Amino acid sequence: MNGWPAIRPGRALAILAAAAAVLAAACGGDDTVSTADHMAGGGMMASQPAGSIRVGLRNWAVVPEVASAPAGKVTFWAVHDMEHMHGQNEGGAVHDLQVMKKLPSGEMELIGQVQGLKMGEAKALTLELQPGEYELSCNVVEEVGGTTISHYTKGMVASFTVTG
Numbered sequence: 029m030n031g032w033p034a035i036r037p038g039r040a041l042a043i044l045a046a047a048a049a050v051l052a053a054a055c056g057g058d059d060t061v062s063t064a065d066h067m068a069g070g071g072m073m074a075s076q077p078a079g080s081i082r083v084g085l086r087n088w089a090v091v092p093e094v095a096s097a098p099a100g101k102v103t104f105w106a107v108h109d110m111e112h113m114h115g116q117n118e119g120g121a122v123h124d125l126q127v128m129k130k131l132p133s134g135e136m137e138l139i140g141q142v143q144g145l146k147m148g149e150a151k152a153l154t155l156e157l158q159p160g161e162y163e164l165s166c167n168v169v170e171e172v173g174g175t176t177i178s179h180y181t182k183g184m185v186a187s188f189t190v191t192g
């Protein structure tokens with residue numbers, strides 16, 4: 029237990045990730061989708077694909093830049109926004125984006141998802157969407173300080189309409 033450095037590895041990594049995100053944003057000339065995918069997987073902020081719909085994920089909201097899209101191929105650009113770094117133990121270190129379609133029965137069907145986005149990370153999700161009512165949500169459930177937190181219940185859900 030003695031002799032460990034004062035800076036915890038987790039905190040140092042978070043600072044590095046934040047710095048990397050700033051650098052990536054500053055030089056956003058890289059426009060190939062394949063590169064963007066690799067970078068997103070590696071934990072860096074990549075460029076938003078042209079024509080995609082930005083969906084901000086934060087404590088505790090899902091914020092799509094538009095509330096509807098025409099049926100067909102739709103690309104969501106899921107971004108874990110860094111607007112809650114002040115929070116120490118509130119949870120929300122990682123968010124998901126689930127795209128759920130409302131069925132006639134009232135049940136929700138999972139159409140596609142991006143999981144495990146850390147602060148500052150972003151990833152594209154391209155889906156073939158039929159007309160209907162959808163929900164964009166984060167279904168992460170985690171335990172923080174002995175309390176179970178459901179991101180969905182906390183407010184991480186937004187309505188989305190696909191027009192015919």
Ligand SMILES: [Cu+2]
Pocket residue numbers: 120122123124166167168179184
């Ligand atoms: Cu979440």
